[in-house]
Amino acid sequence: MPFSPPINIAVRAALKAGALAREHFDRRHELEVTMKGRNDPLTSADLAVEREILFHLKKAYPQYGILAEEKGGAVRADRPCWIVDPIDGTLNFLHGVPHFAISIALVENGTLRGGVVYDPMRDELFVAERGCGAFLNDRRIRVANAERLADTLVATGFPSRRPQWFERYQSAFAGFFAQVRDQRRQGAASLDLAYVAAGRYDGYWEIGLSQWDIAAGALLVLEAGGLISDFSGGPEFLQSGNVVASNNKLHAGMLAIISQAGLT
Numbered sequence: 155m156p157f158s159p160p161i162n163i164a165v166r167a168a169l170k171a172g173a174l175a176r177e178h179f180d181r182r183h184e185l186e187v188t189m190k191g192r193n194d195p196l197t198s199a200d201l202a203v204e205r206e207i208l209f210h211l212k213k214a215y216p217q218y219g220i221l222a223e224e225k226g227g228a229v230r231a232d233r234p235c236w237i238v239d240p241i242d243g244t245l246n247f248l249h250g251v252p253h254f255a256i257s258i259a260l261v262e263n264g265t266l267r268g269g270v271v272y273d274p275m276r277d278e279l280f281v282a283e284r285g286c287g288a289f290l291n292d293r294r295i296r297v298a299n300a301e302r303l304a305d306t307l308v309a310t311g312f313p314s315r316r317p318q319w320f321e322r323y324q325s326a327f328a329g330f331f332a333q334v335r336d337q338r339r340q341g342a343a344s345l346d347l348a349y350v351a352a353g354r355y356d357g358y359w360e361i362g363l364s365q366w367d368i369a370a371g372a373l374l375v376l377e378a379g380g381l382i383s384d385f386s387g388g389p390e391f392l393q394s395g396n397v398v399a400s401n402n403k404l405h406a407g408m409l410a411i412i413s414q415a416g417l418t
Contacts, residue, residue, distance in 0.1 A: 267283065350374075
């Protein structure tokens with residue numbers, strides 16, 4: 155699929171950064187590690203991979219804004235903006251679990267224009283561009299077509315950095331557990347969303363994420379024919395950090411479980 159020049163640059167940046175991430179993964183014992191907050195490690199690999207991504211993005215589009223997990227920044231209304239997570243799944247990375255991703259999104263005038271999620275350990279490249287569809291390694295992908303929650307495998311993420319939400323989260327988890335086939339928690343939101351887009355998961359829900367966790371994966375879901383919303387069913391998922399993603403047949407049922415748990 156031919157993508158626009160900015161998305162091709164994002165793909166190049168993700169691939170280069172993924173190669174660097176693999177090198178650091180193989181030398182995990184050499185990493186410098188600090189804690190940004192509760193259960194929130196920052197490694198020297200995160201910083202190196204982010205520098206690699208930003209080098210390519212800035213070289214090609216110095217006029218674009220940037221919001222990156224480690225560098226900071228902000229999404230601005232007066233220019234296109236990159237949203238970057240250099241290693242989504244840092245805790246997995248640090249512990250030697252080969253499930254993490256590079257995530258790069260492009261936002262313009264408040265609209266997601268492009269999204270790239272790259273799993274360097276499986277060499278799986280998920281790419282979406284507004285109006286062009288979603289792809290995995292150049293193959294078009296679609297969300298699953300399950301019609302009943304009873305037939306689904308859904309993914310979630312624990313609010314391990316925000317224990318004040320855990321009681322209500324447990325209630326929602328129990329609600330899903332009673333209705334779905336099973337749930338998975340793999341620790342990388344961008345890949346959870348990419349897996350929904352690819353039909354591997356039927357749905358995904360999580361509370362308290364950051365924009366860099368969500369942005370690229372959200373466009374993948376939309377361009378793969380799915381729905382993504384906040385916990386009220388509205389479009390403010392990037393602002394709230396609360397996400398529900400699925401096909402259009404399952405979405406209302408997932409939102410109902412979340413509402414019953416008091417998370418809205």
